[in-house]
Amino acid sequence: MNIDSIQNGIVLDHIKAGKSMEIYNFLQLDKLSCSVAIIKNVNSRKMGKKDIIKIDTNLDVDLDVLGYIDPDITVNIIRGGALVEKKHLKLPAQVKGLLKCKNPRCITSVERELPHIFKLTNPSSRVYRCIYCEAKAE
Numbered sequence: 224m225n226i227d228s229i230q231n232g233i234v235l236d237h238i239k240a241g242k243s244m245e246i247y248n249f250l251q252l253d254k255l256s257c258s259v260a261i262i263k264n265v266n267s268r269k270m271g272k273k274d275i276i277k278i279d280t281n282l283d284v285d286l287d288v289l290g291y292i293d294p295d296i297t298v299n300i301i302r303g304g305a306l307v308e309k310k311h312l313k314l315p316a317q318v319k320g321l322l323k324c325k326n327p328r329c330i331t332s333v334e335r336e337l338p339h340i341f342k343l344t345n346p347s348s349r350v351y352r353c354i355y356c357e358a359k360a361e
């Protein structure tokens with residue numbers, strides 16, 4: 224694959240340098256059969272160094288999850304070899320099934336089938352709290 228010319232796929236740009244493997248694992252990119260390129264320590268005017276991930280397929284990425292990991296990532300959508308959309312991420316207001324409540328007295332530790340849902344309660348300091356018991360996510 225020519226990493227400079229994806230035809231149809233997505234490019235995750237502005238990943239903090241060194242964070243690309245974490246995102247690779249998180250999005251389970253190892254399960255894809257298409258080409259995936261990780262480019263590390265690219266010089267960036269804005270960030271000094273950054274990582275880039277190029278995925279050569281129309282992957283449906285969970286932008287909330289990605290925004291939770293790193294809200295500064297830019298998601299570029301490529302169609303027919305051209306950039307058609309640039310999505311800027313933000314911290315999601317709510318995350319479901321991503322964080323686990325560790326409070327032993329929380330209802331989620333009794334009712335095992337309940338989804339673990341956390342709400343962003345303080346955007347400036349990135350605090351998420353369990354919607355059932357208000358325990359802070361670690």
Ligand code: ZN
Nearest residue numbers: 324329353356
């Ligand atoms: Zn809880």
